[in-house]
Amino acid sequence: MKSPKRHGGGVMNRLNLESGDMDKIREEFPITKEFIYFNHGGTGPISLSGVRAVDECINTYLHQAEFDIEEYFRRVDRARSMAAEFIGALPDEITFTHNTSEGIYIALINLPLKEDDEILVMEESFPAVRYVVNHNLPYCRKVYAPFSRRDPLDVVKENFNSRLKAVVVDFVQYLSGEMIEIKRLGDFLKERGIFFVVDAIQALGAVAFNIRDCHVDFLACGAGKWLFGPTGAGFLYVNKESVPLLKKRHVGWLGAQWRSFNDCQKAPPLYPDARMFELGSRNIIGISALSANMNLLLGYGLENVARRISMLKSELRKRFTARGCEILTPEAGFQSGILTVRPREDSRAVYERLKENKVIVSLRSGYLRFSPHFYNTVEEIEKIFEVI
Structure with missing residues (x-):
């Protein structure tokens, strides 16, 4: 299904999300220097602009x-x-x-x-x-x-x-x-x-x-x-x-x-x-x-932001599906930024292991909830699965 339509363009001439500018974009979010942060459905880190x-x-x-x-x-x-x-x-x-x-x-x-x-x-x-x-x-x-x-x-x-x-x-x-x-x-x-x-x-x-x-x-x-x-x-x-x-x-x-x-x-x-x-x-x-x-x-464009989040979410889904994990989030219909899964191993054990390795997600009702934002990367997802 089509995503809800955006109302208009951004207000600033910003870097391109699809280009090689991601390192520059990530500088806006110092949390990336310390954590792999996939918990925006819980609490979002403030930006340097903020x-x-x-x-x-x-x-x-x-x-x-x-x-x-x-x-x-x-x-x-x-x-x-x-x-x-x-x-x-x-x-x-x-x-x-x-x-x-x-x-x-x-x-x-x-x-x-x-x-x-x-x-x-x-x-x-x-x-x-x-x-x-x-x-x-x-x-x-x-x-x-x-x-x-x-x-x-x-x-x-x-x-x-x-x-x-x-x-x-x-x-x-x-x-x-x-x-x-x-x-x-x-x-x-x-x-x-x-x-x-x-x-x-x-x-x-x-x-x-x-x-x-x-x-x-x-x-x-x-x-x-x-x-x-x-x-x-x-x-x-x-x-x-x-x-x-x-x-x-x-x-x-x-x-x-x-x-x-x-x-x-x-x-x-x-x-x-x-x-x-x-x-x-x-x-x-x-x-x-x-x-x-x-x-x-x-400034980055709301459709561009949503598209990148969707790409990261799809990458997570593909990898969890390949591992035979239960995925609570529907695949059909309108898509949010959240992907919620139950790994084959105990969820709390995986959550604690991720946390020890500075990967931040949410533990909710026996599931792991992943909620990436536009500045997150596929490389971070690869590191997450190395920990899992």
């Missing part, structure tokens, strides 16, 4: 205590535009968060739900979704359904009734790496006035994706994985068409249209869009680093 952005902020706080107001808003606006370009959205459809959970929370508490309305949730979703759903909507009925290796549209149709008001899914399932097809599902939900909420943390940065190719009401993403961090930063896409229907909760003073703080008694109105949900002081350090990391990925 570090420089952090240093700029720290130096500002060190030497002048705060940003000039014009520079502060320039940074926020630049990062917002970067996040919008990354997914093909408009800047005013982006609100900054601290993590994926916060994004899911903002989405759910703003839905115009009534008592006994239903929310359908992917049973295999990450706890970041399940905890928010379970503990913040006491008046709604939560229905959990398995989506694994099924057409998501079939799952929704099986659970469809007049009380169903929202569907919440993980774009990429964190364990198996299975990526669901959301276009047909989004169209179905839009036609019936059902809100669509997507956790995209395991997709963005590994998958080329354009929000305009499908209908999504909310898409939440933390920075800490495929976007190279830092943790404590993220963003939420809020479809502009959905805003008039929302309750407008989780709003605060910095969700208003301030451009000066000279007279704080004259309170400007809230933004009439996603920006209203930025409750108070922003994590400007994290936002600046996230912006730099997204700029880096856009």
Whole structure:
């Protein structure tokens, strides 16, 4: 199947991923000097570009205590535009968060739900979704359904009734790496006035994706994985068409249209869009680093990044298949950056041996989860199998 289409080119004239420039590219990620790092589905290492952005902020706080107001808003606006370009959205459809959970929370508490309305949730979703759903909507009925290796549209149709008001899914399932097809599902939900909420943390940065190719009401993403961090930063896409229907909760003073703080008694109105949900002081350090990391990925081209990750994942699959290992990740369908396997030897023993040899992967539910990024190499894969 075709990959989701990318929204456009990068913003910088960067080195070619398919050329002999990989050594230069890898200099952006000093972790490569110490580790073979195949754990971006767990935590992504920050890039040097991200570090420089952090240093700029720290130096500002060190030497002048705060940003000039014009520079502060320039940074926020630049990062917002970067996040919008990354997914093909408009800047005013982006609100900054601290993590994926916060994004899911903002989405759910703003839905115009009534008592006994239903929310359908992917049973295999990450706890970041399940905890928010379970503990913040006491008046709604939560229905959990398995989506694994099924057409998501079939799952929704099986659970469809007049009380169903929202569907919440993980774009990429964190364990198996299975990526669901959301276009047909989004169209179905839009036609019936059902809100669509997507956790995209395991997709963005590994998958080329354009929000305009499908209908999504909310898409939440933390920075800490495929976007190279830092943790404590993220963003939420809020479809502009959905805003008039929302309750407008989780709003605060910095969700208003301030451009000066000279007279704080004259309170400007809230933004009439996603920006209203930025409750108070922003994590400007994290936002600046996230912006730099997204700029880096856009510069290489999101389709180029996704294509290289797919190549590395295919190389891993081929070698594990040749060794007779169980592979949990589906081969058919849309592809994420994750490959999850159970080796013929005890998984924990292999995990510990890899770790001792400075190969970093995840051990999850008795499986080894490999999640390479674009700067990883086939040579690293060869070294991994020497250890295995």
